[in-house]
Amino acid sequence: MLLDAGSLLVWLVALPLVGALALVVLTATSMELGRRYALTTALAAALLTFGLSLRLIARHADPALVVNAPWIPTLGVNWHLAADGLSLWLILLTTLLTPLAMLASAAIVTRRPAYFLLLLLFESGLVGVFLARDLVTFYVFWEVVLIPAYFLIGMWGGENRRAAVTKFFLYTVAGSLLMLAAIIGLYVGHGAATGRYTFDVETLVAARNVIPAETRQWCFWGFAAAFFVKIPLFPLHTWQADTYAEAPTPVAALLSGAMSKMGTYALVRFGVGLFPDIAREWATLMLTLAVVSILHGALAALAQTDLKRLLAYSSLSHLGFVTLGVFSFTTYGVEGAMFHMAAHGVTTAALFLLVAMLEARRKTTALADFGGLAGAMPRFAFLMVVASLASAGVPLTNGFIGEFLTLLGAFTVAPGFAVAAAGGMILSAVYLLTAARRTLFGCSASLFEAPDMDWRETLAVAPLVALMLVMGVAPQLFLRPTRPAVPPEAVAVSRS
Numbered sequence: 001m002l003l004d005a006g007s008l009l010v011w012l013v014a015l016p017l018v019g020a021l022a023l024v025v026l027t028a029t030s031m032e033l034g035r036r037y038a039l040t041t042a043l044a045a046a047l048l049t050f051g052l053s054l055r056l057i058a059r060h061a062d063p064a065l066v067v068n069a070p071w072i073p074t075l076g077v078n079w080h081l082a083a084d085g086l087s088l089w090l091i092l093l094t095t096l097l098t099p100l101a102m103l104a105s106a107a108i109v110t111r112r113p114a115y116f117l118l119l120l121l122f123e124s125g126l127v128g129v130f131l132a133r134d135l136v137t138f139y140v141f142w143e144v145v146l147i148p149a150y151f152l153i154g155m156w157g158g159e160n161r162r163a164a165v166t167k168f169f170l171y172t173v174a175g176s177l178l179m180l181a182a183i184i185g186l187y188v189g190h191g192a193a194t195g196r197y198t199f200d201v202e203t204l205v206a207a208r209n210v211i212p213a214e215t216r217q218w219c220f221w222g223f224a225a226a227f228f229v230k231i232p233l234f235p236l237h238t239w240q241a242d243t244y245a246e247a248p249t250p251v252a253a254l255l256s257g258a259m260s261k262m263g264t265y266a267l268v269r270f271g272v273g274l275f276p277d278i279a280r281e282w283a284t285l286m287l288t289l290a291v292v293s294i295l296h297g298a299l300a301a302l303a304q305t306d307l308k309r310l311l312a313y314s315s316l317s318h319l320g321f322v323t324l325g326v327f328s329f330t331t332y333g334v335e336g337a338m339f340h341m342a343a344h345g346v347t348t349a350a351l352f353l354l355v356a357m358l359e360a361r362r363k364t365t366a367l368a369d370f371g372g373l374a375g376a377m378p379r380f381a382f383l384m385v386v387a388s389l390a391s392a393g394v395p396l397t398n399g400f401i402g403e404f405l406t407l408l409g410a411f412t413v414a415p416g417f418a419v420a421a422a423g424g425m426i427l428s429a430v431y432l433l434t435a436a437r438r439t440l441f442g443c444s445a446s447l448f449e450a451p452d453m454d455w456r457e458t459l460a461v462a463p464l465v466a467l468m469l470v471m472g473v474a475p476q477l478f479l480r481p482t483r484p485a486v487p488p489e490a491v492a493v494s495r496s
Contacts, residue, residue: 006067008059009081009131011052012091016098016124019045020117027113034113039106042116046099046123053095053127060088060481071137076187076198080134085485087130089342089478090265094130094258096463097349098123101250103460104353107360108156108248115156118148122254129262135183135199138270139176142226145259146172149251157246164239164246171239175229182222186274189215205273205487220275220282227271230263231319234293241300244312249356249365252308256315257349261341264322268337272326273487279327286327287410287417293320295420298427307355307365310435311348314391317424318344318399324421325406331491333409338482340402343390343471347399350387350464354380357457358439361450367438374440377452381440383465388436390468392429398471 022041027034059065066082083091098119108115121144128141146169153165186204189211191197198204208216229236244252272279279286297317304310318340325337357380358373359365374381390397393404403425411418453461471478 006064008052008055009065009067009083012049012095013081013124013128013131015049015052016045016120016127019048020120020124023113023117023120038112038116039102042120043099043102045120046095046102049123049127050092050095050099053092056083056088056091057481060085061484066133068133071134075136076196076200077136078134078200080137080200081128081131082133083131085481085483086269086338087265087485088481089338090130090258090261090345091127093261093342093345094123094126097254097257097345100349100353100460100464101254103456104250104253104356105248106456111155115152118152119251119254122148122152122259126258126262130265133201135186135201135204135270137199138201138266139180139183142179142262143176145262146176149255149259152251153243153247156248156251159246160242161246164242167239168243171229171232171236175226175236178222179226182219185215185219185222186211189219201270201273208274216275217278220271220278223266223271223274227263227267228289231260231267231323232263232316233289233320233323234296234316235289237293237297237316240316241309241312244315245306245308245365249308249352249359252311253349253352253356256311256352257345260315260319261345264319264326264337264341267323267326268334268487276487280329283327283329284414287324287414290320290323290327291417291420291424293317293323294424295427298424298431301431302427304431305367307358307367307435307439308352310367310431311351311355314428314432315344315348317428318348318391318403320424321403321406321421324410324417328406328409328413329491330409330412331486332405332412334486334491335479335482336402336405336407336409338486339398339471339475339479340406342478343398343402343468346464346467346471347387347391350383350461350468351391353461353464354384354387357453367435370439372441373450376450379453379458383453383458383461384436384440386465386468387461388432390465390472392432393425394429396469396472398468398475401472401475 019042060083068078068080071077071079125141125144132138132141150165150169153161187199190204193210194207232240294317297313301310301313322337322340325333355365362369390399393399407418407422
């Protein structure tokens, strides 16, 4: 079916919802049919969405790739969607990870239709966040993501899921409410200054200086609080390890691989785009928090005895590099930040999916319960080693490119911060390779007979491992579409 540019964006949001509706109809017809075909139905919708999203690669620079229709015209709210190089890879990352997480969720047996329905709602909300260009539309999608995430963790999580999901919910809602207050502040401030009340991002960016400086100051912090919680950034990270550890492991792959990118993407699109002068004013503080996140996450990961908690703290550390690159306000730094968002999503999702396979075999993710798997599970061992090397930032992998560019950008303006952050790369190699060695080459006779990955499990991880190598060897394929879309306000220092 031929789609015009606007319809393409609408269908990217709508197709997962159509799949969710099909699950509802199927289950209403017969509970047995719903249970039996839940994965097939959801996977079909997710794969169709991924196939559709691939069309963005050739069309992301098309000025016609926009939808802008009145939604609540009396308040100046529009249904405004658009895609560009800034959102391209994050949309593709989301639509790729969702079907892979579904493949890794085949072992879910309780309330299967509800589980896969919530995954589809989660995907629709995420894609909407990366497409929205109206602040109310953006906020609605931002909150939509929270609802399925809450139930996925609360209903299918581990023993301590209630405490973890409550903390996750409270942190996220608190940040969201601060962002809502900031959105209203921008709306009122812009309307009072210009006579036009609007939530349109492009309009607000073009006239941002007409809003009083004091209003812009607290609006910046309202947005920043929401974004820093979602990334997360120290010290707003304390919900993360518990949430990732208690979430179903395929869901944790989506939380770390895709949901955390809501915060980093919005930081560039809205935080810096709307408030560049204030962001630069607080750059030193932000660089400090970024470095603390990198080192704290790495040191905490070293102390972990559970694979999921280790990956949670590793995510905290790696996403600190994104913040470091953004607040360097250099071309290299911002390009590295955008690249590292996608790179981290690929590597951390692959590692969480690999851990899910171990959990399915052993019913635990404790490091002490694994060892010696390389002999019995050679395919698993190969994929885990490559993913660990990529996450550790070894050259010719995607992890190296993103971290190298962010460090290069940071060194241009703040050498001390860059040197301190480089320590996080060293520590990441230590904890990731130590975990891989203990899991694959340690001694644990009880696991020597563990079956290797089947075709479904291999299919869930192999594409991500291939992407790690492609992104590492040919980074220009991913950097080139991003460059024209980087807001000029985000770059104060260009390449020499």
